[in-house]
Amino acid sequence: MKLMEDRIRQDGRIREGGVLKVDSFLNHQMDVELFNEIGKEFLRLFGDCAVTKILTIEASGIGIACVSAQFFHVPVIFAKKNKTRNIAGDVYTSKVESFTHGKVYDIIVSKEFLHPEDRVLLIDDFLANGSALQGLIKLVEDAGATLVGAGICIEKAFQPGGDLIRSMGVRVESLARIKSMSVEDGVTFC
Amino acid sequence: MKLMEDRIRQDGRIREGGVLKVDSFLNHQMDVELFNEIGKEFLRLFGDCAVTKILTIEASGIGIACVSAQFFHVPVIFAKKNKTRNIAGDVYTSKVESFTHGKVYDIIVSKEFLHPEDRVLLIDDFLANGSALQGLIKLVEDAGATLVGAGICIEKAFQPGGDLIRSMGVRVESLARIKSMSVEDGVTFC
Numbered sequence: 001m002k003l004m005e006d007r008i009r010q011d012g013r014i015r016e017g018g019v020l021k022v023d024s025f026l027n028h029q030m031d032v033e034l035f036n037e038i039g040k041e042f043l044r045l046f047g048d049c050a051v052t053k054i055l056t057i058e059a060s061g062i063g064i065a066c067v068s069a070q071f072f073h074v075p076v077i078f079a080k081k082n083k084t085r086n087i088a089g090d091v092y093t094s095k096v097e098s099f100t101h102g103k104v105y106d107i108i109v110s111k112e113f114l115h116p117e118d119r120v121l122l123i124d125d126f127l128a129n130g131s132a133l134q135g136l137i138k139l140v141e142d143a144g145a146t147l148v149g150a151g152i153c154i155e156k157a158f159q160p161g162g163d164l165i166r167s168m169g170v171r172v173e174s175l176a177r178i179k180s181m182s183v184e185d186g187v188t189f190c
Numbered sequence: 191m192k193l194m195e196d197r198i199r200q201d202g203r204i205r206e207g208g209v210l211k212v213d214s215f216l217n218h219q220m221d222v223e224l225f226n227e228i229g230k231e232f233l234r235l236f237g238d239c240a241v242t243k244i245l246t247i248e249a250s251g252i253g254i255a256c257v258s259a260q261f262f263h264v265p266v267i268f269a270k271k272n273k274t275r276n277i278a279g280d281v282y283t284s285k286v287e288s289f290t291h292g293k294v295y296d297i298i299v300s301k302e303f304l305h306p307e308d309r310v311l312l313i314d315d316f317l318a319n320g321s322a323l324q325g326l327i328k329l330v331e332d333a334g335a336t337l338v339g340a341g342i343c344i345e346k347a348f349q350p351g352g353d354l355i356r357s358m359g360v361r362v363e364s365l366a367r368i369k370s371m372s373v374e375d376g377v378t379f380c
Contacts, residue, residue: 078253
């Protein structure tokens with residue numbers, strides 16, 4: 001999606017250690033007009049897949065998922081990062097490793113909201129190592145629902161997540177795929 | 191807002207200890223069509239206030255804020271619950287007490303995204319003790335920006351937050367104000 005690539009070139013900032021900061025438009029301050037175009041593009045890609053639910057993960061996926069869901073006319077569920085030790089039996093749960101924060105945490109979705117007849121589209125802002133996406137995929141599998149695919153805003157294609165998830169047979173559509181980036185040379189897209 | 195009250199009556203579930211569960215449509219599974227109506231109502235209430243930014247707090251405020259922001263044509267910023275001990279000098283910060291989780295945490299907003307010329311509308315799903323809203327108000331004040339008011343989906347009017355915030359001179363508009371609720375008698379609105 002040219003609009004996303006252009007925006008990353010214009011407003012993304014590269015930090016040492018493979019960090020791409022897009023917090024001026026994607027995941028801290030959020031450009032909702034851009035989210036609208038993102039939603040239209042996800043509809044173009046997945047509009048014929050009979051999606052019944054969009055699933056994302058807190059926090060930065062929620063805005064993109066909600067604006068996109070307007071085009072699909074389906075509800076959004078966000079997987080919660082679990083804060084309590086006691087997980088009741090009425091939730092699906094999986095583990096996600098955060099490389100940024102260097103820890104593993106549980107994510108949960110209430111069993112009430114994911115059913116075997118659901119056709120689920122995953123939406124998230126970033127795909128890098130793929131841990132969050134794998135966690136969401138497990139929730140969908142545990143519910144016995146059908147996974148339609150994953151719509152990602154920015155994929156760091158130089159990290160293993162995209163290949164890993166695609167090798168599982170999951171359709172992954174990334175609006176911008178970064179081939180390489182460095183403070184010196186900027187961003188190159190696939 | 192009748193639509194909100196009706197939805198709470200229909201799908202809200204009351205638990206012991208003053209807990210109102212609205213996770214089937216507001217803060218876990220999210221009914222984006224409802225969010226659209228919420229956004230229109232916030233526009234009706236605050237549309238003449240020359241809002242330049244909408245500020246919310248992660249996680250459950252984000253979806254409502256983003257869908258609402260489409261009507262205002264302004265960006266959303268979400269205050270992040272701080273996960274790291276080191277707070278850099280480039281953020282505004284304040285403290286929020288979570289009664290649900292029984293702890294105090296820091297919230298942060300990057301100084302890049304809140305400026306003295308901004309006119310800020312706060313949006314959140316719940317107002318009960320008012321701690322989250324007070325935290326957000328402090329961020330706006332620290333930035334020297336103008337606080338236009340707060341748009342709240344559900345106010346527990348039997349808890350002190352609403353009175354407290356209004357007594358500070360802040361305009362608070364709640365789409366549903368709960369006067370009382372109990373497992374036996376259900377919900378009564380103001």
